[in-house]
Amino acid sequence: MNQTNINTQKQLPSKEERHKLFGSVDPGPRTKPIEKDEMADLQNSREDFLFDLDAVGISNVKHPIRIYSSKKPEMQTTIGTFRFASSIGKGSKGTNMSRFTEQLDRYHNDGFAVDITTLKKFTKELADRLKQEDAEVEVSYPWFFERRGPFSDLAGMNHADATMKVSYHQQTGYDVEVSLTGKITTLCPCSKEISEYSAHNQRGNVTMSVRLTEDFDENDMDWKEALLEAAESNASARIHPVLKRPDEKAVTEQAYENPRFVEDIVRLVAADLYELPYVERFYVACRNEESIHLHDAIAEVTYDKTEE
Numbered sequence: 001m002n003q004t005n006i007n008t009q010k011q012l013p014s015k016e017e018r019h020k021l022f023g024s025v026d027p028g029p030r031t032k033p034i035e036k037d038e039m040a041d042l043q044n045s046r047e048d049f050l051f052d053l054d055a056v057g058i059s060n061v062k063h064p065i066r067i068y069s070s071k072k073p074e075m076q077t078t079i080g081t082f083r084f085a086s087s088i089g090k091g092s093k094g095t096n097m098s099r100f101t102e103q104l105d106r107y108h109n110d111g112f113a114v115d116i117t118t119l120k121k122f123t124k125e126l127a128d129r130l131k132q133e134d135a136e137v138e139v140s141y142p143w144f145f146e147r148r149g150p151f152s153d154l155a156g157m158n159h160a161d162a163t164m165k166v167s168y169h170q171q172t173g174y175d176v177e178v179s180l181t182g183k184i185t186t187l188c189p190c191s192k193e194i195s196e197y198s199a200h201n202q203r204g205n206v207t208m209s210v211r212l213t214e215d216f217d218e219n220d221m222d223w224k225e226a227l228l229e230a231a232e233s234n235a236s237a238r239i240h241p242v243l244k245r246p247d248e249k250a251v252t253e254q255a256y257e258n259p260r261f262v263e264d265i266v267r268l269v270a271a272d273l274y275e276l277p278y279v280e281r282f283y284v285a286c287r288n289e290e291s292i293h294l295h296d297a298i299a300e301v302t303y304d305k306t307e308e
């Protein structure tokens, strides 16, 4: 359509007239305070509101974050999904919701590097600003890492889903739990054993959650790399973004030489996590997207070394 035709289109009412046509009305009389300090502050009312609440706050807060990987000094920007909460007593009607994102923005302006030290500082500061005894922060994000072909050495980016949860309590201090879900190849031992040739294999999703010891120092090692290695080193084979034919031959034969049930994966990964000195408690789950079924195969274990 050329310029002249556009000008002959029908004349629309003005935007203000359009809003009125669709129901907008003029502002009514202003009778309530507009200064914050003169406003009602319902959430800070004090009464017996029947129950203490374990967690009150906000969730599904998406925000750009920076993470580090010990192998690479430069930071990686990714998208974090946050959950912030604190408990409140039954004498308090509500929390101060604006303070969660208010503090997040302040940390963002200071270049929010999402590491355990920073999350500890954030969580204690949040409890103080909320005038509560405790607070917790949980953030999940896709973590990207370089993966090279076993023969070609051609690089590409893989990713794993990471989660960090830091809780602070005035009496007990900090509790730090980190999780990672990595993807692997698994080849079925039974299928290999009973078949003249071939064996069904599929992508497996390994989720590991670990509670870290109080003295864990993330400058010593990157927990994301340690958990990923625990999943991948026990798999039938690793997953790669770039595979040339020599690479594909290597990973195909490696999978056949390392058959694994879901039970095997969970037990072998559990053994590796058990041997990590800074892991107090761990949960391991494997979910195989079975290539010969429409359903998945699953296995899980939870183990607490402090209860031995």
Ligand SMILES: Nc1nc2c(ncn2[C@@H]2O[C@H](COP(=O)(O)OP(=O)(O)OP(=O)(O)O)[C@@H](O)[C@H]2O)c(=O)[nH]1
Binding pocket: 036, 041, 043, 093, 094, 095, 096, 097, 098, 099
């Ligand atoms: N506690 C609570 N607040 C809510 C909820 N939904 C919305 N809000 C609003 O969260 C807003 C921000 O609360 P506050 O952070 O206390 O706001 P404020 O009092 O202006 O700020 P402060 O001076 O920091 O306390 C209020 O306007 C609440 O109405 C809810 O379900 N619970």
